[in-house]
Amino acid sequence: MAPHIVRWGIMATGWIAETFTNDLLIDPNVRDASDVAHQVVAVASSSSKEKAEQFISARGITTPCSAYDDYETLVADPNVDVIYVATPHSHHYQNVRLALEAGKNVLCEKAFTVNAAQTKILIEIARKKNLFLMEAVWTRYFPLSIQIRELIQKGEIGEVLRVVADTSFGDDVETKWGTTHRMVNPDLAGGALLDLGIYSLTWVFQTLYHTLPRDQRKPPTVTSQMTPYHLTGADESTTMLLSFPTSTPSNGPHPQQSHGVALTNIRVSADPDEKGSAGPPIRIQGTKGEIQVYGQPFRPESYRIIPKKGGGEIREVQCPFPGNGKGMYWEADEVARCLRDGKLESEGLPLEESIVIMEVMDEVRKQGGLTYPQKIESTEYPLQL
Numbered sequence: 001m002a003p004h005i006v007r008w009g010i011m012a013t014g015w016i017a018e019t020f021t022n023d024l025l026i027d028p029n030v031r032d033a034s035d036v037a038h039q040v041v042a043v044a045s046s047s048s049k050e051k052a053e054q055f056i057s058a059r060g061i062t063t064p065c066s067a068y069d070d071y072e073t074l075v076a077d078p079n080v081d082v083i084y085v086a087t088p089h090s091h092h093y094q095n096v097r098l099a100l101e102a103g104k105n106v107l108c109e110k111a112f113t114v115n116a117a118q119t120k121i122l123i124e125i126a127r128k129k130n131l132f133l134m135e136a137v138w139t140r141y142f143p144l145s146i147q148i149r150e151l152i153q154k155g156e157i158g159e160v161l162r163v164v165a166d167t168s169f170g171d172d173v174e175t176k177w178g179t180t181h182r183m184v185n186p187d188l189a190g191g192a193l194l195d196l197g198i199y200s201l202t203w204v205f206q207t208l209y210h211t212l213p214r215d216q217r218k219p220p221t222v223t224s225q226m227t228p229y230h231l232t233g234a235d236e237s238t239t240m241l242l243s244f245p246t247s248t249p250s251n252g253p254h255p256q257q258s259h260g261v262a263l264t265n266i267r268v269s270a271d272p273d274e275k276g277s278a279g280p281p282i283r284i285q286g287t288k289g290e291i292q293v294y295g296q297p298f299r300p301e302s303y304r305i306i307p308k309k310g311g312g313e314i315r316e317v318q319c320p321f322p323g324n325g326k327g328m329y330w331e332a333d334e335v336a337r338c339l340r341d342g343k344l345e346s347e348g349l350p351l352e353e354s355i356v357i358m359e360v361m362d363e364v365r366k367q368g369g370l371t372y373p374q375k376i377e378s379t380e381y382p383l384q385l
């Protein structure tokens with residue numbers, strides 16, 4: 001059967017737009033995804049048309065691909081099926097809304113928006129207009145993540161009661177990020193939480209929340225601490241403790257809560273020697289054993305299943321990246337399949353779950369006293385940022 005072809009429009013030409021587009025251009029057959037195919041048909045840069053043209057030629061795109069010098073023209077292009085939004089967090093609400101208002105489906109980089117109120121409005125608009133919308137949390141679509149969620153659902157490690165996830169870089173923050181880089185710049189909704197902490201939350205949510213039947217998923221309570229970066233006020237370190245209700249009293253003697261510990265830091269590393277000597281950044285602990293995940297939490301490479309004593313052998317599973325990809329093609333394939341099947345959201349990360357995660361981050365910022373400039377917290381539209 002012929003593959004379902006999706007025509008992408010790329011909004012912005014920065015680092016992740018390059019990486020994502022490179023992955024789109026890898027032949028899906030190398031990852032056994034012959035049911036879908038991707039074409040990059042338009043690229044827009046708010047800086048200049050030349051930048052968009054350079055982006056297209058640097059990727060070696062030889063099929064017809066339009067270059068635009070503004071996002072408005074991109075979202076009006078009738079050849080585009082779906083827009084990939086690759087701008088800083090601060091701009092997601094305005095940029096996604098622009099695309100939705102123009103009738104386009106959207107895949108938007110993480111963190112979805114600056115706050116949950118913005119996310120909710122985007123979802124409302126997408127639903128009203130029958131458009132597909134998804135937060136691009138790529139890690140969720142890795143075969144590794146899918147396998148681990150299935151193992152948990154099959155009861156491989158029993159009831160999962162605790163998950164620890166650490167997404168931390170040990171950078172010389174002042175030298176590496178300065179004050180204006182999007183990683184630390186409050187004007188761009190920078191900081192460890194929205195940039196990296198979301199991956200720790202992803203691991204906590206995809207193991208403790210997403211693995212439950214939908215009607216049993218309940219938002220967690222959260223307590224947290226935050227350390228501001230002295231030069232900008234954005235968080236350089238955030239530590240979160242989440243507590244999920246697990247069962248009703250009628251379920252008998254089971255614990256009533258599972259705990260997620262979500263860590264993020266840009267000054268101390270989860271993997272200081274970059275050889276994994278510090279141990280797994282993710283531990284998923286159940287009553288019958290543990291799953292440990294290795295590699296960066298956003299791009300894990302392997303996992304180990306450690307049964308409780310007497311429960312069998314340790315198993316190690318390597319998860320390669322076919323075609324030398326970064327691993328972003330798996331989320332792109334998910335978008336293509338959803339569009340093919342007429343789905344308006346992805347099962348891997350339902351919109352309701354994106355809202356709950358944004359609400360957790362709102363609460364953590366409230367507890368830590370981190371607010372961003374009013375303009376980027378606003379739900380007003382359109383706004384010139």
Ligand SMILES: NC(=O)C1=CN([C@@H]2O[C@H](COP(=O)(O)OP(=O)(O)OC[C@H]3O[C@@H](n4cnc5c(N)ncnc54)[C@H](OP(=O)(O)O)[C@@H]3O)[C@@H](O)[C@H]2O)C=CC1
Pocket residue numbers: 011012013014015016017044045046047048051086087088089091109110111136138182188195298
């Ligand atoms: N999934 C992943 O692994 C990763 C995801 N990300 C996410 O992707 C998004 C972008 O990050 P990244 O690509 O690293 O960022 P970059 O700074 O490299 O690129 C952002 C691009 O957004 C456009 N832009 C529009 N307005 C602004 C503005 N006011 N300031 C800066 N840029 C602007 C620019 O493109 P132009 O001039 O062409 O319009 C710019 O090149 C973020 O949401 C981030 O969290 C980032 C890295 C990895």
Ligand SMILES: O=C1OC[C@@H](O)[C@H](O)[C@H]1O
Pocket residue numbers: 195196298
């Ligand atoms: O999303 C991300 O994942 C990879 C990191 O290097 C990057 O800073 C972050 O934005």
